[in-house]
Structure formats: C-alpha cells, structure tokens
Amino acid sequence: MNAGTQTHAVDLARSSVRExxxxxxxxxxxxxxxxxxxxxxxxxHAIAAGLDAPVTVEVDGPVGYYCGGMNKQATILIRxxxxxxxxxxxxxxxxxxxxxxxxxxxxTAHGGALIIGGNAAARCGISMKGIDIVVKGSVGHMSAFMxxxxxxxxxxxxxEALGDSIYEARLYVRGSVTSLGADCIEKEMxxxxxxxxxxxxxxxxxDGEIDPSEFKRYGSARQLYHFHVDNASAY
Amino acid sequence: MCGIxxxxxxxxxxxxxxxxxxxQMLEVMTDRGPxxxxxxxxxxxxxxxxKLTLRxxxxxxxxxxxxxxxxxxxxxERETHAVLSVPEASVDGVKAKIAAIAPxxxxxxxxxxxxxxxxxxxxxxxxxxxxxxxxxxxxxxGHTRMATESAVTTNGAHxxxxxxxxxxxxxxxxxxxxxxxxxxxxxxxxxxxxxxxEVAAGYLTWRMREGRSLGEALEDxxxxxxxxxxxxxxxxxxxxxxxxxIACKPAVMAETDEYVAFGSEYRALAGLPGIENARVxxxxxxxxxxxxxxxx
Amino acid sequence: MNEHIKPPAAPRTLPRESATFDAYTMxxxxxxxxxxxxxxxxxxxxxxxxxxxxxxxxxxxMSRYPLEGYRExxxxxxxxxxxxxxxxxxxxxxxxxxxxxxxxxxxxxxEALGRGATAMGTSTTTGDGGMTQEERGHSQTLVYQYLPxxxxxxxxxxxKADAIEVVVGQGAKPGGGGMLLxxxxxxxxxxxxxxxxxxxxRSACRHPDWTGPDDLEIKIExxxxxxxxxxxxxxxxxxxxxYYDTALSVKAGADVIVVDGMQGGTAATQEVFIENVxxxxxxxxxxxxxxxxxxxxxxxxxxxxxxxxxxxxxxAKALALGADAVAIGTAALVALGDNDPxxxxxxxxxxTRAGAYDDWHEGRDPAxxxxxxxxxxxxxxxxxxGRRLANYLAVMTLEAQTxxxxxxxxxxxxxxxxxxxxxxxxxxxxxxxxxxxxxxxPGQDGRF
Numbered sequence: 001m002n003a004g005t006q007t008h009a010v011d012l013a014r015s016s017v018r019e020x021x022x023x024x025x026x027x028x029x030x031x032x033x034x035x036x037x038x039x040x041x042x043x044x045h046a047i048a049a050g051l052d053a054p055v056t057v058e059v060d061g062p063v064g065y066y067c068g069g070m071n072k073q074a075t076i077l078i079r080x081x082x083x084x085x086x087x088x089x090x091x092x093x094x095x096x097x098x099x100x101x102x103x104x105x106x107x108t109a110h111g112g113a114l115i116i117g118g119n120a121a122a123r124c125g126i127s128m129k130g131i132d133i134v135v136k137g138s139v140g141h142m143s144a145f146m147x148x149x150x151x152x153x154x155x156x157x158x159x160e161a162l163g164d165s166i167y168e169a170r171l172y173v174r175g176s177v178t179s180l181g182a183d184c185i186e187k188e189m190x191x192x193x194x195x196x197x198x199x200x201x202x203x204x205x206x207d208g209e210i211d212p213s214e215f216k217r218y219g220s221a222r223q224l225y226h227f228h229v230d231n232a233s234a235y
Numbered sequence: 236m237c238g239i240x241x242x243x244x245x246x247x248x249x250x251x252x253x254x255x256x257x258x259q260m261l262e263v264m265t266d267r268g269p270x271x272x273x274x275x276x277x278x279x280x281x282x283x284x285x286k287l288t289l290r291x292x293x294x295x296x297x298x299x300x301x302x303x304x305x306x307x308x309x310x311x312e313r314e315t316h317a318v319l320s321v322p323e324a325s326v327d328g329v330k331a332k333i334a335a336i337a338p339x340x341x342x343x344x345x346x347x348x349x350x351x352x353x354x355x356x357x358x359x360x361x362x363x364x365x366x367x368x369x370x371x372x373x374x375x376x377g378h379t380r381m382a383t384e385s386a387v388t389t390n391g392a393h394x395x396x397x398x399x400x401x402x403x404x405x406x407x408x409x410x411x412x413x414x415x416x417x418x419x420x421x422x423x424x425x426x427x428x429x430x431x432x433e434v435a436a437g438y439l440t441w442r443m444r445e446g447r448s449l450g451e452a453l454e455d456x457x458x459x460x461x462x463x464x465x466x467x468x469x470x471x472x473x474x475x476x477x478x479x480x481i482a483c484k485p486a487v488m489a490e491t492d493e494y495v496a497f498g499s500e501y502r503a504l505a506g507l508p509g510i511e512n513a514r515v516x517x518x519x520x521x522x523x524x525x526x527x528x529x530x531x
Numbered sequence: 532m533n534e535h536i537k538p539p540a541a542p543r544t545l546p547r548e549s550a551t552f553d554a555y556t557m558x559x560x561x562x563x564x565x566x567x568x569x570x571x572x573x574x575x576x577x578x579x580x581x582x583x584x585x586x587x588x589x590x591x592x593m594s595r596y597p598l599e600g601y602r603e604x605x606x607x608x609x610x611x612x613x614x615x616x617x618x619x620x621x622x623x624x625x626x627x628x629x630x631x632x633x634x635x636x637x638x639x640x641x642e643a644l645g646r647g648a649t650a651m652g653t654s655t656t657t658g659d660g661g662m663t664q665e666e667r668g669h670s671q672t673l674v675y676q677y678l679p680x681x682x683x684x685x686x687x688x689x690x691k692a693d694a695i696e697v698v699v700g701q702g703a704k705p706g707g708g709g710m711l712l713x714x715x716x717x718x719x720x721x722x723x724x725x726x727x728x729x730x731x732x733r734s735a736c737r738h739p740d741w742t743g744p745d746d747l748e749i750k751i752e753x754x755x756x757x758x759x760x761x762x763x764x765x766x767x768x769x770x771x772x773x774y775y776d777t778a779l780s781v782k783a784g785a786d787v788i789v790v791d792g793m794q795g796g797t798a799a800t801q802e803v804f805i806e807n808v809x810x811x812x813x814x815x816x817x818x819x820x821x822x823x824x825x826x827x828x829x830x831x832x833x834x835x836x837x838x839x840x841x842x843x844x845x846x847a848k849a850l851a852l853g854a855d856a857v858a859i860g861t862a863a864l865v866a867l868g869d870n871d872p873x874x875x876x877x878x879x880x881x882x883t884r885a886g887a888y889d890d891w892h893e894g895r896d897p898a899x900x901x902x903x904x905x906x907x908x909x910x911x912x913x914x915x916x917g918r919r920l921a922n923y924l925a926v927m928t929l930e931a932q933t934x935x936x937x938x939x940x941x942x943x944x945x946x947x948x949x950x951x952x953x954x955x956x957x958x959x960x961x962x963x964x965x966x967x968x969x970x971x972x973p974g975q976d977g978r979f
Contacts, residue, residue: 021756042506050758061511063501065741066753089685091686102485126740129681140519141482148724167726225730225731226713237745381744384775406745484743
C-alpha cells in the first residue's frame with residue numbers, strides 16, 4: 001500500500017455486514033486502491049463476500065461462514081479464525097487467515113490463493129477447481145475430495161481419505177497422511193513439482209525457510225476416470 | 236437441525252455469571268433454531284437432597300402441588316417450570332406420587348445439581364422467561380431448535396435428560412432412529428417423543444444402565460447411531476462432545492484458563508470474556524471430548 | 532389297425548411368462564451379468580404411478596357460473612420471489628422450463644429453450660455445468676442453478692442471472708448425485724467444468740460447504756449478500772418428504788420452493804434410483820402446500836411443482852392443489868423434437884425406438900438435443916425448435932385457461948382443491964380430494 005491509499009474503518013459492532021458488503025460491491029474495477037479495516041467481526045457470516053475490485057480488507061478478529069466467498073481480485077486478511085467455507089468458490093485474489101479455518105476452506109474455488117496460518121478442518125479444498133491453498137498447520141479428513149485442479153500444500157499432517165476421488169489437482173504434504181482416499185496415490189516429486197512448491201512458499205511468505213524436498217506429492221491414479229466393475233468398491 | 240452451546244467453568248469466581256454467559260451464547264444461536272430453546276444448568280447442590288425439575292401447563296399451581304405432596308420439599312417456581320428439592324431417600328416416592336396425582340406435570344430432569352428448562356419460542360424469550368441470566372452454576376448446556384421431522388412442541392425441545400444429572404443436546408439428523416427406538420423399547424427405555432435426539436439420549440441412558448461410563452456410551456454410539464450428529468452432553472461434574480465420523484454439522488470449541496466453551500458457530504463464543512486470547516479449535520470427528528470437574 | 536392310430540397328444544398349457552420375472556426384468560439381469568455395471572439412463576420414472584390423470588375438475592353449472600372463453604379474462608401471470616428479493620420475477624404464464632445442463636443438452640438445444648420460453652414470457656433454468664452464452668443471450672429470464680458440484684459456478688454469471696436455484700435434490704434421484712459419461716465431456720464441456728476431457732464424471736450428492744437447513748440458511752444469506760439481496764433464491768428438492776423439506780426450506784429463507792416428483796427427468800442416473808426412490812408428483816403437492824399453509828407462507832413463498840407435467844390439464848390440477856407454477860423438462864425436450872418418430876430408423880439402430888429412447892447420457896441422440904456431437908447437434912434448428920416450444924407452451928396455457936374458465940375463475944390461481952375429485956382411491960388419498968361422487972377423502976387425518 002502506498003502513501004496514497006485511502007483507508008476506511010468499519011466497525012461491525014455498529015454497522016451491519018450488509019452495509020459493509022454493499023459499500024465494497026459499489027467499488028468497481030479501476031477505482032483507487034483502498035484499505036478497509038473491519039473491526040469486531042464477531043464470527044459474523046459472509047463478510048466481504050462477492051467482492052470484485054482490487055481492494056484490501058483487513059478483518060480484525062474471527063469470522064463466521066463464507067468470508068471472502070466468490071472473491072475476485074480483492075485481498076482479504078483475517079486476523080483470527082475463519083468459519084465454514086472461507087474463500088469458497090474464489091475466482092482470483094488472496095484470502096489469508098491468521099488462525100484456524102473450519103471445514104470446507106477454499107471449497108470449489110477456481111483461482112486465487114488461500115493461505116491459512118493455523119489448521120484447516122475437514123474437507124479443505126473440496127471440489128477445488130484451480131485455487132492454490134497453503135495450510136501452515138494440518139488439514140482434516142476428506143481434504144481435496146473430488147479436487148479438480150489447483151494445488152493444496154500442507155505443512156503439517158493430513159487426516160483420513162486425503163484426495164478421495166481426486167481429478168487433476170496436486171497435493172503436497174510435509175507431514176503424515178492418515179490415509180489416502182480412493183484413487184489418490186503418492187507420486188514422484190520431480191524438479192517441476194519442487195519449483196511449483198517453491199512458488200507456493202513464496203505465496204505464504206516462507207520461501208527460503210522450508211525445503212521442498214521434505215514434501216511428498218499426491219495425485220490421481222486415474223483409475224476411476226472410467227467406470228469399471230472391478231473398481232465398484234471404490235465408488 | 237439446531238444450534239448448540241455449552242460452557243464449563245474452570246474459574247469458580249465466574250460461577251455467578253454462568254447464566255448470563257450461557258444466555259448470551261444461546262441467543263446468538265437463534266438463526267439456527269428459532270422454534271424452541273432449552274438449557275440445563277448445573278447449580279448449587281445440597282448434600283442428601285435431589286432437585287426435580289417439573290414442567291406443567293401455563294398457570295399451574297405448583298405451590299398447591301407441593302402442599303399436597305407434603306414432607307420436606309422446597310419449591311422454586313419459574314414460569315412453566317419449577318424445581319422441587321426433596322430428600323434423596325424420598326425421590327422415588329415423590330415421583331410416583333406426582334405421576335399418580337398430577338398427570339399434567341412432567342418430571343423433565345432430576346439430579347443433585349441439574350436444573351433443566353425448555354419451551355417453545357425464540358431463544359431470547361425462553362431464556363428471559365426462566366431468568367437464565369440470573370442463574371449461577373459450574374457448567375451448563377443449551378440448545379436452539381429448528382424442528383426437522385418432529386413437531387414444534389415443548390416435549391420436542393432439547394435438552395433431553397438421559398438420567399440423573401445427565402442430559403443431551405443434538406444438532407444433526409439420525410437416519411436409523413426408528414430402529415434404535417424399537418431396540419430401546421425392548422430394553423425398557425421409554426422414548427416419549429418422535430424426536431431423534433431423544434432416541435440418542437435414551438440410547439446413552441441405556442448404555443450407562445448397562446454399566447458403561449458416559450465416555451464409553453458415547454464411543455458405543457459411533458457404532459450404533461447412524462446419520463449426522465454433534466452431541467453435547469452434561470453430567471454432574473462435566474460435559475462431553477462427540478461428532479459423527481463425517482462431521483458435517485459445525486462445532487467450535489474455545490478454551491482459556493477460566494473456561495471451556497462449545498458453540499455450533501464461533502458467533503456463540505464471540506461474547507465470552509477473554510475469547511480473543513482463547514485457544515479456538517474444531518473438535519475432530521468420531522472423537523469423544525470430555526471435561527470433568529473432578530479431573531480439572 | 533388300431534395300433535397304428537397315434538393317441539391324441541395330451542393338451543399342453545400355453546407358455547407363461549412370470550409377472551415377477553417379466554421380459555424386461557430378465558433382460559436387465561442378463562445385461563447386468565454381461566457388463567457388471569448398473570444401468571444408467573436419462574428421463575424419469577417410467578413405471579405407472581398415480582398421476583394427475585386420476586383427477587377430474589368439477590365444471591360450473593348451476594351452483595357456480597363459468598366464464599366465456601376468449602372474451603372474459605382469465606389471468607395466467609405469476610410473480611415469483613416476493614418474500615425477500617428486491618427484484619422478483621414476473622412471468623406471463625405459470626409454466627417454467629426446468630433446469631437442464633449444458634453438457635447434457637447441446638448449446639443449440641439450450642438456445643431453443645431460451646427462445647421458446649422468452650417468446651411466451653417465462654423463464655428457463657441452467658443446470659449442472661454452468662451458464663452458456665447461448666442460453667443467457669436467448670433467455671429473457673434465466674434461473675441459475677447452484678448445485679453440489681458447482682461446475683462452472685462463478686460470481687459473474689450469478690450477477691447475470693435473474694434468480695438462483697439452490698438444488699438440494701431432484702425427483703429422479705432424491706439423495707443422489709449424477710453421472711455424465713465420457714462421450715459427452717467434449718472439450719467445451721470439460722473446460723466449463725474444469726474436468727479432463729472424456730472422463731466419466733460423477734457429481735456429488737451433498738453440497739460441499741453446507742449440510743442441513745440451519746447451515747443452508749447461512750448459505751442463502753451469503754448468496755443474497757453476493758447479489759445485494761436483489762435476486763430471488765429458490766430451493767429445489769426431490770419429492771421424498773415434501774412436508775418437512777418445504778417447511779425447512781422456508782425456515783432456511785427461500786423465496787421460492789421447487790418440488791420435483793419422481794417422474795421428473797434426469798440426464799443420467801442409475802435406473803434403480805430413478806424407479807425406486809422418491810414419490811410421485813401427485814403425492815407431493817398437497818404435502819408441500821400444507822407445510823406452507825401451516826407456516827402461514829402459502830402464496831408468500833411460491834411453490835413450483837414439476838415431474839411429469841404434460842398438458843394444460845396437468846398445469847391446472849397442480850395449481851388447483853396449491854402450486855403457484857409448474858416446471859417442465861421432459862415435455863419441453865419432446866416439444867423441441869426429442870424421441871420424434873422421424874428418426875425411427877436411427878433409434879432402432881441404437882436398439883430402441885422413438886418414444887422409448889432414454890440413453891441421453893451416451894450423447895448419440897438422433898434428434899441432436901441430448902448430445903455434444905457436432906454433426907448430430909446440427910439437426911436441431913434452434914429457431915424452429917424454439918418456435919415449437921413456444922407453440923406448445925401457448926397450447927398448455929390455453930388449456931389451463933379453458934379449464935379455469937369452466938370452473939368460473941378469472942385467474943388460474945383461483946383454482947382450488949375443492950374444484951377437483953379423484954377417479955381412484957389412491958389419487959384421492961394422495962391429492963386429498965374426494966373420490967368422485969362421494970365425500971370420502973381417504974387418509975384425511977393422517978400424518979405426513
């Protein structure tokens with residue numbers, strides 16, 4: 001943010017999420033970069049959902065469900081934990097959570113980046129369609145279920161059934177994986193993957209601090225791409 | 236489908252404020268359950284005495300009932316509910332007598348410290364009617380209900396008592412509760428309403444009657460109860476949390492040196508003192524969590 | 532000589548086929564044994580179930596007075612989404628086009644639906660696979676489906692839509708996801724869905740980021756926030772427990788509820804699912820209406836009923852039972868030219884016949900509607916097909932008006948259950964109207 005950035009303060013103890021979102025939606029592409037500081041989010045839902053402008057929103061505290069839902073362009077920083085479906089169906093931009101994220105973080109998101117400082121619960125990156133998710137802690141069960149495209153990078157551990165029914169998304173996990181889901185296998189970590197992982201470290205601001213070779217890569221065995229009776233138990 | 240809250244105080248100095256904290260948590264969960272609300276508070280107990288929480292139709296003359304019952308009984312009235320404190324030795328006799336002479340009165344809970352209140356209406360109104368904000372205690376659980384397949388009635392409201400000083404609240408939907416209900420009937424456990432949550436409560440009662448601890452009974456439910464559920468259960472000395480293995484229904488917990496709190500959503504916890512520095516996390520699926528005063 | 536005369540053969544019984552193991556059942560057993568795959572097909576339940584055919588209207592005579600056809604007004608307009616949305620939808624006729632995906636249908640077929648619906652002043656609906664330019668460009672009013680898979684879901688299209696339909700389930704498969712076979716995952720379909728080309732795509736049965744009405748309420752709030760509370764939010768359920776599902780949709784904040792009976796179609800699902808899960812449309816309407824009435828929300832939250840609607844009589848009967856509008860899917864495809872006898876020889880080459888073709892998922896539709904094959908697609912002229920759909924919608928509307936006028940109604944919404952009687956005990960029980968000639972309504976005091 002340069003010196004010319006306009007800063008606005010919004011207190012959700014005094015005004016509503018509706019008012020905040022209506023104001024942010026009124027900002028159109030090409031409007032001046034601006035910084036919005038949001039106080040007292042108190043776990044309210046749909047904060048900064050549906051933005052479509054290159055603004056920065058800093059939320060000072062924990063948010064409820066669907067913060068940054070369907071985001072385009074905006075940078076949203078959450079200084080606290082995030083509820084269900086943070087950055088769900090995001091198209092572009094950045095959503096950063098300092099604390100933990102609840103289930104379905106980054107669900108079905110097409111683009112942009114989601115950085116989670118703590119842990120993410122179950123179904124992180126479910127049906128993801130191109131987003132890059134970096135979780136500095138661990139992820140819960142059924143993460144990257146039916147993940148179609150994009151990357152999920154986990155510095156900690158992954159719970160049960162990681163990458164169940166995965167399509168073409170790439171999963172990088174440093175710690176342990178309780179179990180892999182149907183059709184998800186460990187794959188060779190080649191230089192191109194290490195380079196991709198390094199880019200994710202940059203996104204999370206930890207490049208140079210972590211060695212990509214500590215990670216394992218997981219992806220689709222592509223055995224369920226065509227229905228076959230011998231795989232019936234996996235359906 | 237519902238909102239649930241739970242609060243377990245580690246810091247005794249907060250006990251006078253338990254009701255105030257719990258009622259604020261409950262009210263925030265109105266959107267999740269506007270049909271009815273209820274709560275159980277574990278307050279002061281007197282050695283050798285048992286508290287019976289009674290419920291009766293509006294305007295019922297509890298004082299007259301107390302007179303008729305006679306003996307050593309103390310009565311505290313709260314709207315449609317009343318707490319009758321009686322000597323431990325006379326509990327069964329009092330219950331039998333109430334059943335015989337006052338069929339319109341339901342004993343909704345019993346225990347050394349548990350009091351249990353529930354009613355149809357918005358959580359704010361229900362908490363207000365029973366003056367929850369003025370209650371003190373060591374821990375409590377609460378529930379706001381969006382009725383799914385059973386009627387919006389006081390009987391369908393949570394918590395459901397599962398035994399002396401034990402109660403349960405539930406968010407989710409059980410898919411095999413009719414079958415479990417039939418098995419419970421064979422085992423002599425009565426489930427009075429159509430509500431799937433009462434079946435869960437009855438199931439725990441039955442398992443504990445068979446000698447299982449509450450924690451073990453919760454473990455058993457992972458095998459026998461199908462569907463989606465988050466349970467919060469209260470006992471005389473603590474409270475427990477269990478989510479089904481798929482864990483679609485939300486749950487957030489917070490812990491500080493002063494308390495452990497449970498909410499269906501973070502919003503329920505947002506007003507608690509010192510929440511900004513609490514450890515906030517999501518309970519894992521198929522894992523029994525338990526906080527016990529005796530162990531604390 | 533007698534020893535040369537053959538004794539008469541003992542009479543033999545006729546060959547007898549089992550009612551249980553009938554020819555179709557045995558062909559299905561042989562098919563399963565040969566392939567090891569369950570049968571997947573399109574369309575809705577084909578078994579005979581009690582339907583609107585089993586209801587009759589009581590026309591006016593002495594106690595009620597009819598309206599003159601053509602001269603005396605009989606309104607058909609309907610407004611959907613009056614509860615919370617800033618911009619409710621105004622339709623000229625109470626017949627909408629149900630959700631059908633681009634992917635299951637070709638681009639020109641989607642265009643034709645848009646043209647036909649727009650000509651008659653009604654809406655079309657997207658499906659599992661996103662919004663196409665063909666569809667948006669040719670639909671004056673377009674409902675955007677919000678499905679578990681979220682294929683092609685994006686905020687730009689949400690803002691372009693006139694309403695959003697959160698799909699919890701559909702009548703052909705309440706509780707199930709779909710399956711689109713590889714033949715139909717063309718490069719364009721694959722790109723819109725972010726999937727590899729040619730794979731057998733499976734759709735999820737639950738939404739990825741909410742489960743249950745208490746969480747749906749929060750999801751609806753998010754969708755309203757994203758669209759600045761302008762657009763009506765529909766919730767669509769497959770008919771299974773319509774009383775509870777309708778009540779819970781209302782509690783979750785829906786503006787409009789769509790209840791789809793088991794005759795409602797699908798692009799591709801297991802035959803066993805289509806024929807064995809869910810309840811008939813006839814059995815669902817009154818339950819849904821009762822839920823709205825019990826909550827004081829009838830006519831405030833609008834009800835759209837779908838699943839096997841074929842003509843103006845079906846429309847009038849659904850409205851009389853309390854629906855605000857109906858939706859058609861299969862019937863609209865037939866109007867466009869699906870299963871048309873002109874392609875009989877090609878249907879036979881596919882091992883079926885015109886009228887029975889339901890392998891929509893295979894992408895070899897001779898009519899060029901349920902396909903992504905560029906050559907087959909050319910067979911459908913979207914302008915002419917759109918015109919056929921408009922004609923069909925006009926006829927259905929005229930038929931519904933004819934019946935309404937005969938019952939003395941100046942608006943089709945003034946039809947009531949009391950204008951109906953049932954021909955069978957089953958229909959009387961399901962529709963909660965008396966058996967014809969009696970005052971007997973079976974199961975009237977029963978629970979849902």
